[in-house]
Amino acid sequence: MGIPAAPMVTIAFKDLAKTNAAKRGMPLQRISFTPHPVWGKTDAEMYAYLEGNDPVSGKPLMKEVVDSLTRPLIAEESKTGTVTPPTGAPTFTDTADNLQQYFLDNGMTDFMPIILPTQEKVDAMLKATSHKPDEVVGKMTPARGAFPEWSYTVQHVAVNAVMAGATPDYFPTLLAIASTGISALFSSTNSLVSAAVINGPIRDTLQMNYGIGAMGPFNQANAVIGRAWTLMSKNLDGGGVAGETYMGSQGNIINYNNLIIPENEKDSPWPPFHVQKGFKPEENVLSFFFGFSIAQGQGGKGLGMKPIPHFHEAMSANCAPFATLYGALFILDPLVAHGLGDLGYKTKDDVANWLQKNTTVTLKDVRTMLFSAPPRDSANLPDDTVIPKWPRPESFVFVVCGGQTNPYHQIANMSYRLSVSIDKWT
Amino acid sequence: MGMSPVALAGVPALADQAKKAKAKQGASSAEPKLTVLNPRGLPPPITLIPMAPRLSTLDGKTVYLVSDGFPSADAFLNQVSIWFKKNMPNVTTVYRLKAGGFADDDPKLNAEIKEKGQAVIMAIGH
Numbered sequence: 155m156g157i158p159a160a161p162m163v164t165i166a167f168k169d170l171a172k173t174n175a176a177k178r179g180m181p182l183q184r185i186s187f188t189p190h191p192v193w194g195k196t197d198a199e200m201y202a203y204l205e206g207n208d209p210v211s212g213k214p215l216m217k218e219v220v221d222s223l224t225r226p227l228i229a230e231e232s233k234t235g236t237v238t239p240p241t242g243a244p245t246f247t248d249t250a251d252n253l254q255q256y257f258l259d260n261g262m263t264d265f266m267p268i269i270l271p272t273q274e275k276v277d278a279m280l281k282a283t284s285h286k287p288d289e290v291v292g293k294m295t296p297a298r299g300a301f302p303e304w305s306y307t308v309q310h311v312a313v314n315a316v317m318a319g320a321t322p323d324y325f326p327t328l329l330a331i332a333s334t335g336i337s338a339l340f341s342s343t344n345s346l347v348s349a350a351v352i353n354g355p356i357r358d359t360l361q362m363n364y365g366i367g368a369m370g371p372f373n374q375a376n377a378v379i380g381r382a383w384t385l386m387s388k389n390l391d392g393g394g395v396a397g398e399t400y401m402g403s404q405g406n407i408i409n410y411n412n413l414i415i416p417e418n419e420k421d422s423p424w425p426p427f428h429v430q431k432g433f434k435p436e437e438n439v440l441s442f443f444f445g446f447s448i449a450q451g452q453g454g455k456g457l458g459m460k461p462i463p464h465f466h467e468a469m470s471a472n473c474a475p476f477a478t479l480y481g482a483l484f485i486l487d488p489l490v491a492h493g494l495g496d497l498g499y500k501t502k503d504d505v506a507n508w509l510q511k512n513t514t515v516t517l518k519d520v521r522t523m524l525f526s527a528p529p530r531d532s533a534n535l536p537d538d539t540v541i542p543k544w545p546r547p548e549s550f551v552f553v554v555c556g557g558q559t560n561p562y563h564q565i566a567n568m569s570y571r572l573s574v575s576i577d578k579w580t
Numbered sequence: 581m582g583m584s585p586v587a588l589a590g591v592p593a594l595a596d597q598a599k600k601a602k603a604k605q606g607a608s609s610a611e612p613k614l615t616v617l618n619p620r621g622l623p624p625p626i627t628l629i630p631m632a633p634r635l636s637t638l639d640g641k642t643v644y645l646v647s648d649g650f651p652s653a654d655a656f657l658n659q660v661s662i663w664f665k666k667n668m669p670n671v672t673t674v675y676r677l678k679a680g681g682f683a684d685d686d687p688k689l690n691a692e693i694k695e696k697g698q699a700v701i702m703a704i705g706h
Binding site: 155156157158159160161162163164166167171176177178179180181182183184188190191192193194195197200201203204205216219220223224225226227231232233234235236237238239241242243244245246247248249250251253262270271272273276294297298299300302303304305306307309310313314317343385389390391392 | 611613616620626627634650652655656658659662698701703706
């Protein structure tokens with residue numbers, strides 16, 4: 155723009171601000187820091203920040219800001235050209251123990267032991283796809299727009315697949331995940347999570363578990379595919395460095411291996427999710443979701459009703475804490491899906507339409523919630539006006555998964571993003 | 581350029597990799613060695629951006645106070661405006677909320693600042 159600028163950043167974002175300025179081509183950008191947080195402070199407290207010192211430099215804050223805008227540039231600040239960032243040698247050689255430590259110390263793991271990616275193991279992985287090792291699979295960033303996108307090849311994905319413990323037959327699925335460029339470690343202060351629903355015959359080919367305990371640590375493919383996604387989200391884009399490229403205030407245990415949800419197609423009364431999205435039943439497809447997190451739905455209004463529990467009422471009630479920035483993803487045991495049919499809700503649309511009409515909030519609730527915006531034409535309506543929480547039934551999404559030991563559901567405050575073919579990566 | 585290229589890469593953990601690796605060098609020399617592949621992707625080359633020339637003074641100048649939309653950035657920048665009124669009354673401040681998400685560019689606002697302003701203070705964070 156050609157106009158001098160002085161960023162003021164709270165100190166919680168110091169490392170992120172400095173490294174990201176460098177990655178964006180201004181390694182010496184004059185950044186001033188305030189104490190953290192600003193949010194929730196009174197005017198007087200914020201003014202006191204301005205009258206105090208920059209907690210990083212120790213200099214009077216506003217004098218430093220003014221100085222940033224008026225002190226003549228030094229030659230280094232006016233430099234042009236390009237710099238190629240290093241990412242380490244193509245290979246590392248050492249003993250197995252030392253290599254484990256090396257990968258751990260350099261942030262290339264999920265802090266659990268890995269399978270060491272020898273050339274032999276990577277070659278075996280590469281044989282599971284027709285795509286060439288040097289083919290670029292995609293681009294990924296810890297947060298689009300905030301960090302530069304890194305690119306990666308089929309071989310890079312294979313190295314991470316080996317590290318996660320994948321067998322070669324998992325590889326096309328991992329390439330499909332990588333092809334989306336979706337990081338499972340999105341850099342937000344909100345500790346967000348990602349989910350992938352898997353449909354098609356590949357669920358059985360890989361012997362995935364979509365029955366009892368499907369979403370727990372009870373199956374190799376379910377576990378390893380999710381773990382590989384996390385490792386790729388660290389290594390393929392430089393993500394997952396806490397304080398620099400990952401800013402989730404509390405983090406999320408789901409980030410260890412994400413929500414991998416093979417749909418229980420055979421026990422579901424409804425068409426599989428990927429068919430709903432226009433794919434053929436015999437196609438192998440990954441569908442991605444993104445949002446806050448997931449909650450259990452064992453309790454709730456209506457579940458004590460006899461002879462059939464009022465599942466729809468519980469599902470609606472369990473949406474109460476959710477923000478409308480994201481939708482509601484329901485993972486239903488097949489017993490719940492069938493139970494909804496017995497109650498007269500025969501299709502997913504039937505359930506979504508009921509939920510959209512009956513999951514309501516007052517305008518006061520919306521006006522006082524974070525990440526929930528009131529309708530555009532509601533400014534003059536009173537606080538006690540009751541409105542649907544989500545304006546469209548499409549915000550309610552259903553996937554069937556579980557082993558029918560009890561009619562339970564789980565619910566995630568997450569939105570659908572996209573679906574991709576696994577088959578094109580075989 | 582006065583800065584470690586490692587810091588530019590955004591992989592600062594690599595900076596001390598040699599030090600860390602040495603920590604385990606006491607292992608038996610008879611222990612077999614393996615060669616493994618680097619799992620990291622390929623960062624794009626970084627184009628260095630020269631900083632805009634600085635002003636000789638802010639006196640008589642218009643400084644835009646730009647919020648990225650995070651909570652309380654507007655209130656914080658209001659205090660910055662008050663600080664200027666008290667301490668540098670010859671500076672005119674103009675508050676603006678940047679359009680789009682925190683990482684999005686706002687070409688319309690950029691054009692306005694270029695036409696009417698001489699400097700920007702931007703508040704980023706929570």
